[in-house]
Amino acid sequence: MTASATSENLDVHLDSLPYIDGEISPELSDEIASLLSHPRPTTLHPSLIPTPYDTPPEAPPKIQTFDTTRLRLDTPSESTVEAYKSAVENACAQLEHQNARMVNLELVHSFGSNAWKLHCFQLEYLKKKVDAQVEQIKKEVLEVNRERKMGQMKTGQTLQTLTYKYSQLLNQTIQVDAATRQLQQEVEHLQAGCAQLEAKCGVNGE
Numbered sequence: 001m002t003a004s005a006t007s008e009n010l011d012v013h014l015d016s017l018p019y020i021d022g023e024i025s026p027e028l029s030d031e032i033a034s035l036l037s038h039p040r041p042t043t044l045h046p047s048l049i050p051t052p053y054d055t056p057p058e059a060p061p062k063i064q065t066f067d068t069t070r071l072r073l074d075t076p077s078e079s080t081v082e083a084y085k086s087a088v089e090n091a092c093a094q095l096e097h098q099n100a101r102m103v104n105l106e107l108v109h110s111f112g113s114n115a116w117k118l119h120c121f122q123l124e125y126l127k128k129k130v131d132a133q134v135e136q137i138k139k140e141v142l143e144v145n146r147e148r149k150m151g152q153m154k155t156g157q158t159l160q161t162l163t164y165k166y167s168q169l170l171n172q173t174i175q176v177d178a179a180t181r182q183l184q185q186e187v188e189h190l191q192a193g194c195a196q197l198e199a200k201c202g203v204n205g206e
Contacts, residue, residue, distance in 0.1 A: 073091055076083035 076087045
């Protein structure tokens with residue numbers, strides 16, 4: 001970490017922001033590895049166990065097959081006016097259906113290729129638009145991470161200064177504590193000497 005770091009020469013790593021943290025110690029690294037490799041519990045919480053579906057009391061009804069009789073041109077089964085009339089109506093419906101299919105095929109032949117080209121052009125336009133949005137988002141993410149890195153490095157310098165001051169104050173406190181202990185010992189030694197002198201003076205005075 002350098003004090004002259006700017007946004008132009010920063011090596012920005014996306015989604016990786018511990019720029020001011022030190023290296024992980026081997027003990028902590030082993031503990032993290034053990035936590036990550038810890039086997040997951042095999043029993044699920046009761047709230048995660050799905051409830052079994054109730055078995056339906058009866059079998060589901062069978063799906064009815066598609067009726068294809070109206071799509072066939074069968075001859076009348078009976079020689080009656082109603083049977084022939086129904087067959088003619090069915091033939092007219094089948095003819096109209098075939099005419100509609102021919103019209104649809106002609107429309108697809110005439111306009112289908114152009115419609116498909118237009119659809120592909122629209123998809124290509126949407127793709128370019130989405131790609132531009134993705135690039136813009138990438139730039140915004142890169143800028144956010146760059147600002148985070150600069151902020152962390154600036155904060156890191158402040159933390160280093162405060163850590164240095166803390167170390168100095170702690171060292172001074174230790175020195176003061178050691179000097180205080182030494183003075184306390186000297187005071188106790190002097191007090192003991194004074195007590196001995198007073199005891200001697202008292203003995204001589206008697």
